[in-house]
Amino acid sequence: MDFEYTERSKSLQEKLKAFMGEYILPVEQEVYAFHSHPENRWKRWPGLEALKEKARGAGLWNLFLPKDYGELSPGLTNLEYAPLAEIMGRVLWSSEVFNCSAPDTGNMEVLAKYGNLKQQQQWLQPLMKGEIRSAFLMTEPQVASSDATNIETSITLEGDEYVINGQKWWSSGGMDPHCKLAIVMGKTDFDAPRHQQQSMVLVPMNTSGVKIIRPLSVFGYYDSPEGHAEIELNNVRVPKENLLLGEGRGFEIAQGRLGPGRIHHCMRLIGMAQRSVELMSQRASERFAFGKTFKDFSSIRQEIARSQCEVEQARLLTLSAADKMDRAGNKEAKDLIAMIKIVAPNMALKVIDRAIQIYGGKGVGPDTPLAHYFGVARMLRLADGPDEVHLYQLGKSVIKKYSGE
Template sequence: MNFEYSDKSKELQAKLKAFMEEHILPVEQEVYEFNANPETYWKHWPGMDALKQKAKEAGLWNLFLPKSYGDLSPGLTNLEYASLAEIMGRVLWSSEVFNCSAPDTGNMEVLAKYGTKSQQKRWLEPLMNGDIRSAFLMTEPEVASSDATNIETSIKLDGDHYVINGRKWWSSGGMNPACEIAIVMGKTDFDASRHKQQSMILVPMDSPGVNIIRPLSVFGFYDSPEGHAEIVLDNVRVPKENLLLGEGRGFEIAQGRLGPGRIHHCMRLCGMAQRSLELMSKRAAERIAFGKTFMDFSSIRQEIAQSKCDVEQARLLTLSAADKMDKTGNKDAKDLIAMIKIVAPNMALKVIDRAIQIHGGKGVGPDTPLAHYFVAARMLRLADGPDEVHMYQLGKSVIKQYASPK
């Protein structure tokens, strides 16, 4: 197991760090304030397109797409991308600058892996170019969606079209004004076997019957301009050619999509936690209380030491999962992906919480990214499957490996 970064990865890390220092960090607070202002909700910060163009020119574009996707990919392995995603994770909105933000990354991987040539031409190419954005509609308010077999949205064939009816929420990317296409999961056959009922279909957001009911906030954060939406699909008709892969293949697609998506989140969480560690260390060296610098208190040193251990452990587990994905595929790496999906959000929450505590009042306010980090990390204990589901499946797998056959 060798996690030494390739020369290509090292070169891109250096370029990405320099880009972040020169172009992202100077406007970090300005963008956060723009996105948090109700008067500018669901609008793009005016300088975003210029930053994207600079990223393209710097060769820092679509870095997420694994090299197994051929000509569509910049040729990086998951292991090579991990360090880059961690760097982007230090600023929550920065992934968009490099066309590496969810849900587009997962949707692009789906189209690259499962889409037809015409679907790729119509939707993948503009997504890869950053001309449009996308949404992913899976979770529903009326059922426990952690068990995806509960999904009740119907996708019924009617002549040359499918008719879609259902209510979705936490539809990531649904509020984005540039969102033009959604991947929707629903059931094409309610009577088929449990994991063959579901299908995924491409639904243009301007289709009649696609009704955005409301944006959903996460602990008060709307995450504009992407956001999460509650959406009603009311007799939405799309051509049958919009179906992905075939009827009953929805679970197969979901597993192909969610594995990389989960580890991308964990990579970014390591970035949030690492920056939180750096911020609390600087704070500890600067602040004085009761006649002593914070860093001279044993309890503060212990908190920082433990945080360093926690970040490094999670980073190594993330790299291990990425390495396994590269060498033997996502399916064989599923246990490691489950492990890091359990570990990384909880690790980040602990580290961010310590950083908030050391910052005092400043830590819960708008002058550092810590409060928003905390919200993002807490949400990721639910997104792409809650901790309990991953632990249930991981426990089952471990028992199967070690239990004596009966």
């Protein structure tokens, strides 16, 4: 692949860095402090909408969509978008400012790729405009959802309606006061072949029978205001026109959704890790112990050098996956996608941990993003498929390739 970014991507990177420096970093701690108060946990920071308007006016809007969907999308490739996701990943809440935050990105891609015209007009357009937010309901508490064929939520056709019953959790986006839509994965036919039992259906959050049981924290962080919800679906009725693509196509949609999302997650992780290298370098230049500056200890230099090597390795692997997706499609890129999903979270955890160690007590407190980074990186070893699933499938693929089977 050609590792030189396109001129369009380079121009957007410069604009995005300038925007982050002028508008995001100066209020980074203010936003975290606002959401740290329990009474504000599920409220939106008052300055968010103004920042979103500035981003849209600057042409930094819906950058993630890999195809051109009109004036609301620049139509970047995965390779062009990847470094932009890295820049946004440096501040955990910043992606929403550019309408590039999960799970909305994945849900918009689902609606754009699999939704019909009516579904796109009703839900995709408001999402692309940033007028509403959404949730994705797949994982369930009673089954090992790392195997998505295990899910038990039922989607039963009764006349002109689908009736949905089940319980979901880790439903990202479900707590946001602007969350108006959930994409729900369940089973329409429990007796069909294993990968044809599942379907996806659009469920407005105000539908009778949709009940938020509780928000779920990740290592004590609630990721306010979108959060992660546990949700009960009790005889939820929606028109049969709310089904996506067709009965038995849910697993297919899920696979199409998760490929680009894994690229986004990995590049954001690289952004966290790169900023961690920068923070530990700054700390090493400022602190003294035993008569020397931290940066003059060989062990500190080695930790920083090793960290930068690992960040760059993960970055190049992720760009390689993005390039393969653009040129050959998600299916052909599946091995590289599995590799980055294994490599990036584990790399980020090691680098962030070193930064915390160099920072000392300050590293585990609220005055740096490091502790929150660590929680997010650890969670991402599970989200969009745990390490073990990707290792299992990748190992199978590699063995097949080299054993002649």
